[in-house]
Amino acid sequence: MRVVQVTEFGGPEVLAVADIADPRPGAGQVLVRASAVDVLFLDTQLREGWGKEFFGQAPPYVPGDGVAGEVVSVGEAVDPGWIGRPVVASTSNGGTYAELVVVDESELLPVPAGLGEREAVALLHDATTALFLAEHARIQPGERVLVNAAAGGAASVLVQLARAGGAQVIGAARGDVKLNLVRELGGEPVDYAKPDWEQRVRELTGGVDVVFDGVGGALGRAAFETTNSGARFYAYGAASGDFTEIDPAEAKRRDVTVVGLLDVQPSPEQKKQVTERALAEAAAGRIKPTIGQTFPLERAAEAHAAIAARTTPGRTLLLP
Numbered sequence: 001m002r003v004v005q006v007t008e009f010g011g012p013e014v015l016a017v018a019d020i021a022d023p024r025p026g027a028g029q030v031l032v033r034a035s036a037v038d039v040l041f042l043d044t045q046l047r048e049g050w051g052k053e054f055f056g057q058a059p060p061y062v063p064g065d066g067v068a069g070e071v072v073s074v075g076e077a078v079d080p081g082w083i084g085r086p087v088v089a090s091t092s093n094g095g096t097y098a099e100l101v102v103v104d105e106s107e108l109l110p111v112p113a114g115l116g117e118r119e120a121v122a123l124l125h126d127a128t129t130a131l132f133l134a135e136h137a138r139i140q141p142g143e144r145v146l147v148n149a150a151a152g153g154a155a156s157v158l159v160q161l162a163r164a165g166g167a168q169v170i171g172a173a174r175g176d177v178k179l180n181l182v183r184e185l186g187g188e189p190v191d192y193a194k195p196d197w198e199q200r201v202r203e204l205t206g207g208v209d210v211v212f213d214g215v216g217g218a219l220g221r222a223a224f225e226t227t228n229s230g231a232r233f234y235a236y237g238a239a240s241g242d243f244t245e246i247d248p249a250e251a252k253r254r255d256v257t258v259v260g261l262l263d264v265q266p267s268p269e270q271k272k273q274v275t276e277r278a279l280a281e282a283a284a285g286r287i288k289p290t291i292g293q294t295f296p297l298e299r300a301a302e303a304h305a306a307i308a309a310r311t312t313p314g315r316t317l318l319l320p
Contacts, residue, residue, distance in 0.1 A: 002320075004097035004300040005060045009049035012304040014059075017297070023102045025075035030082055030108065032089065032101045036118040037297075037318040038066030038125060041239060044304050046093070055093055064096030064318075067103065068111065068121035078105050086111040088120040088279070097300055099320045109275060112283040120279060122153065122289035122315040127278035128271060129236065130157035134165070135274075136264050137210050137232055141166030144205040148213040148223050149239060150187060151178035151313035156290045158212050159187045164286065170201050170208065172223070173313075181290065181313045192219060201226045212236065213244055220244025229255045236261050290314025 001022050007014050025031045043063045046055055057063075068088040074080055082105070089107040111120045133154075139145060145162040147155050150171030162169045163186040171182030172192040179189040190200050201208065207228035213220040214237030224233055224246055233256055235244045246258045266274060281287045292312035295303040297320040307316055 001099040002297060003062045003099070004297060004318075005062055006047050006057070008059045009047065009052075011048070012044075012301040012308070014047065015063075015301040015304060017300075018060075022100055025073060025078070025102050027076040028078060028105050029075040029102050030071045030078055030087075030105055031073045032067055032069045032087060032103050033072045034067050034096065034099060034101050034320040035069040036067070036121045036294075037064055037096045037098075037320060038121045039300075039303050039307065039316040039318055040065060040125065041307060042093070044307055047304065057093070062095045062097050063093075064098075065090050065093050066121050066124040067091065067096040067101045068117035068124075069101070069320075071108075072100075074105075082108065086117055086120075088117070088124055090124060097297065097318060099297070107272075109272070109279065112279055114283040114285075115279060118291060118294075118317060118319075119282060119289050122291050122317060123157075123278055123282055123287075124275065126153035126289060126315060127157050127282065127287060128275045129154040130161055131278045131281070132266055132270075132274050133212060133234055133236060133264060134158060134161040136259070137212075137234065139165040139167050139210060143167045143209040144170070144207070144228075145210045145212070146170045146172065146201055146205075146208040146223055146226055147187065148172050148192075148211070148215045148219060150185075150189075151181045151290070152214060152239070153290065153315040154237075155212065155214055156181065156185060156314060157287055159185045160287050162210075163187065167210070168205060170204060172197065172201070172219075175311070177311075178313050192222070198222045198225050207231075210234070215239045216243045221246075224256070227254065227256050231256045233258045234264070235259070236264065291317060293317075294319050296320075
């Protein structure tokens with residue numbers, strides 16, 4: 001089968017197609033013929049060598065985490081009823097940039113009727129993150145919510161969930177394509193490429209009650225400045241390369257609750273339950289993923305370069 005490997009740490013050019021033997025599922029595992037693979041921003045960071053001490057990646061390795069496709073065989077002690085079923089699953093950061101992917105049966109989720117495999121894998125991380133954050137925030141009707149980098153995968157779902165909860169939603173983004181997407185999803189777009197964008201948010205809202213910040217750095221700090229007393233600030237990502245750092249004393253003085261990524265990590269059992277609910281919500285048409293671009297497997301390097309350029313909204317997929 002064909003796979004894409006990280007041959008050494010570096011830029012997108014270190015991704016190379018290789019032919020290796022077809023894998024076989026072991027006990028408690030299944031083999032999935034991949035139809036769509038989720039490409040994460042984390043994949044690009046790991047490819048560069050970031051976090052190798054924590055994640056344990058060492059070249060050559062096959063990157064990737066989320067995969068959707070059809071179960072083609074099962075290992076020992078696995079229900080054969082899985083064979084032929086469309087599924088979506090996570091592998092915990094390894095092995096999905098491939099035509100065939102071994103997955104633990106415990107990670108399998110059936111793709112519900114009414115939802116495509118591409119949409120399912122695009123929602124695997126994004127909708128799970130967004131739904132868990134939105135439920136933790138307990139958004140109330142009439143509250144004012146700011147979503148940073150609102151055209152991103154999880155952020156675009158957060159815009160939808162906050163609107164469905166009756167909130168006024170401001171979506172901060174950059175560029176006409178992304179700003180138009182925020183508008184289509186029901187948010188009020190604000191261009192954070194403009195130097196006074198925080199003031200614009202305050203003009204529209206009078207100050208916000210909830211911030212979802214997946215950017216970090218200077219933009220995350222600017223988003224913090226839009227909060228009212230009693231607000232909740234969720235720093236759940238670091239697309240800028242750095243998480244938003246808020247002085248605890250300042251947060252206390254302003255009566256803002258700051259919630260970091262590690263503060264809202266679901267257990268594996270919770271994560272699977274939330275993912276099931278997210279897929280069901282999407283199948284029912286209540287939330288939808290944003291798939292900004294797709295690439296064939298052999299063009300994985302282009303997919304990574306496109307993510308780095310930050311020009312396309314939503315999720316990037318590989319289609320083996």
